[in-house]
């Protein structure tokens with residue numbers, strides 16, 4: 184953590200535990216990647232949602248070489264990557280004290296491109312594994328032309344911060360006699376039944392698909 188990643192508001196909600204940061208990044212599915220794009224006079228901020236994966240102390244991003252964000256990022260523009268997990272709506276007795284329980288991580292830095300083909304394949308497999316653990320061994324290896332047609336960036340987690348809110352509403356004492364309902368509405372990832380495409384109809388759904396899950400403390404497998 185440094186001056187850029189130091190929390191200003193409610194610093195008591197900061198989490199410095201590296202494993203806590205890894206757990207949020209491993210549970211999340213979507214990162215919002217921001218940078219300052221464009222050239223004078225059209226310089227402007229942009230934030231784009233993307234898939235990502237954590238690999239040790241690094242983050243991986245990928246996409247088309249035509250992606251404006253990736254082109255800017257690999258050209259040396261600093262990026263800011265945010266991953267947010269929503270755990271609950273927090274309903275208080277006043278609008279002011281409504282809140283959300285969340286875990287979020289902000290990573291800043293300058294990404295670099297992975298160009299070595301083997302390292303690129305490993306990174307692409309890691310992106311698949313992040314999203315669906317166990318999947319990369321169940322699908323054909325990437326073709327060379329697919330690897331060439333994909334840009335992969337890697338970003339250090341050196342500069343990052345994590346913030347967490349847990350617990351119920353924090354109402355003013357004067358409001359505790361108010362008749363309004365207060366408490367938590369827990370939120371999570373909804374997982375529907377897997378829907379086979381036409382080519383897979385009748386095949387048993389493999390375990391890595393049937394038991395896919397996402398949530399606090401879950402690796403891959405629905406509870407029960």
Ligand SMILES: Cc1cc2nc3c(=O)[nH]c(=O)nc-3n(C[C@H](O)[C@H](O)[C@H](O)COP(=O)(O)OP(=O)(O)OC[C@H]3O[C@@H](n4cnc5c(N)ncnc54)[C@H](O)[C@@H]3O)c2cc1C
Pocket residue numbers: 213229231232233234235244245246247249250251252
């Ligand atoms: C959940 C999710 C995961 C994704 N994962 C990836 C990924 O891993 N890699 C990847 O390359 N792309 C991913 N995308 C798509 C990504 O958000 C961009 O749309 C894509 O990279 C196209 O970039 P571009 O260079 O064509 O667009 P840009 O040239 O960067 O954008 C041009 C304009 O298009 C609009 N725009 C672009 N993307 C979006 C969007 N998603 N929603 C609304 N408006 C948009 C904006 O107004 C932007 O200014 C993901 C999208 C979602 C929602």
